[in-house]
Amino acid sequence: MGKTKELSKDVRDKIVDLHKAGMGYKTIGKQLGEKETTVGAIIRKCKKHKMTINRPLSGAPCKISPRGVSMIMRKVRDQPRTTREELVNDIKAAGTTVTKKTIGNTLRRNGLKSCSARKVPLLKKAHVQARLKFASEHLNDSEKAWEKVSTASCTASIKVKGSGLLIVNSCNLWVKKFDSLPDAMSAPLLTPLVVGLLIALAQAAQQDSGIVNGKEAKAHSRPYMVSVQQRNQKNGKWDHICGGFLVSKSFVMTAAHCMAWGEEVKVLLGAHDISVEKELAEVKSYHIYPDHNSTLDNDIMLLQLKSAVKKTKEVKWIPLPERDEDVKPNTNCSVAGWGATKTNGFPNPRLLEVNVSVVHRSKCQEKWNGKPITPSMMCAGGSDNRKGFCQGDSGGPLVCNDLAVGIVSFNSDCNNPKAPNVYTKISKFLPWIKNYI
Numbered sequence: 311m312g313k314t315k316e317l318s319k320d321v322r323d324k325i326v327d328l329h330k331a332g333m334g335y336k337t338i339g340k341q342l343g344e345k346e347t348t349v350g351a352i353i354r355k356c357k358k359h360k361m362t363i364n365r366p367l368s369g370a371p372c373k374i375s376p377r378g379v380s381m382i383m384r385k386v387r388d389q390p391r392t393t394r395e396e397l398v399n400d401i402k403a404a405g406t407t408v409t410k411k412t413i414g415n416t417l418r419r420n421g422l423k424s425c426s427a428r429k430v431p432l433l434k435k436a437h438v439q440a441r442l443k444f445a446s447e448h449l450n451d452s453e454k455a456w457e458k459v460s461t462a463s464c465t466a467s468i469k470v471k472g473s474g475l476l477i478v479n480s481c482n483l484w485v486k487k488f489d490s491l492p493d494a495m496s497a498p499l500l501t502p503l504v505v506g507l508l509i510a511l512a513q514a515a516q517q518d519s520g521i522v523n524g525k526e527a528k529a530h531s532r533p534y535m536v537s538v539q540q541r542n543q544k545n546g547k548w549d550h551i552c553g554g555f556l557v558s559k560s561f562v563m564t565a566a567h568c569m570a571w572g573e574e575v576k577v578l579l580g581a582h583d584i585s586v587e588k589e590l591a592e593v594k595s596y597h598i599y600p601d602h603n604s605t606l607d608n609d610i611m612l613l614q615l616k617s618a619v620k621k622t623k624e625v626k627w628i629p630l631p632e633r634d635e636d637v638k639p640n641t642n643c644s645v646a647g648w649g650a651t652k653t654n655g656f657p658n659p660r661l662l663e664v665n666v667s668v669v670h671r672s673k674c675q676e677k678w679n680g681k682p683i684t685p686s687m688m689c690a691g692g693s694d695n696r697k698g699f700c701q702g703d704s705g706g707p708l709v710c711n712d713l714a715v716g717i718v719s720f721n722s723d724c725n726n727p728k729a730p731n732v733y734t735k736i737s738k739f740l741p742w743i744k745n746y747i
Contacts, residue, residue, distance in 0.1 A: 537556045553705045567606060578620065579625050592617075628714045643690055647663060647699060664691070690733060701724065
């Protein structure tokens, strides 16, 4: 027997209205040309659910208690790479035996895909909104916009863009064009969220970052330096992706674009050689400046540590400017990091440093030729003496007169810079910073 025709919402609403007006089932059925049993079923549904919209069948009742569901969702958010099998074991330990399929259904009901518990971190609402906004603004960009890409921080393997492929591998990031995309990157996969995320990564690419033409720093001479690290999905080890610096006993400052792909990070404190395994400090919360955007304006973020650190010979925090003022052009400063020494090079296990001079904003703007150098940015090094940062140094501090005045943000090219290196100007964000520190 064929499936009966479903009544429209307007008809169902009219049935309810006529019943409220005092008509019986039979009278309503005759007036609207519907069966009396159908009229009765719709009215009973309205009385029970306070609505006439057909709802999908609820299926079997959930085998997991509300408390169990809360435990699952909390673990998935706190430990993004938790697998369904691990969740099955957790629920079993709590006294309930369920299958991985049940776990998947529970995740799906709560807004997560059922294919896995989460092998990548759950994007927070702010991340999603930022990606969607950025995607809508850049989906129709010309191909030329994809040729101006170089970066300070990169990791993992990611692909994107209509007729091109963005590849991020270790600390190398580049854009390569193809006549057509591989089958694996067919159009249905390029959702606004994915495109927004990956375009943001490509824009972050115009940010080559690692110390160029510098030297190895004296061990622990910069006790405020921090290595921001991310778990390698292939071998499970934690790899350096960005620099950072301690600004208090509980907060690390770094570049906002270091969180472009929403991954969980940990930080290594008090290190000179990051190849030597040491315990990583866990991050309690991430505070990205609210107006950070794809142009790398307001490229600043604070990481709150789960446990406050104690001052030692190897671990100290660096002071910040006390008021908003420009650093005078030609002021001698320094920048340090574990990044590469040339474009697409490998990161250095030992901390490197180099001296650079501050460049006037107007001169910097002229050299960048169209790329806005905003009041929240400052420039130093780069084109004049080819000294500066490269891939892997993003988030590290520009230090002038023993103060952290800038954050490594982006540049044009490590090997042959045509423009000065650009930093986030910390003094512009002092009111926001003081809300946390």
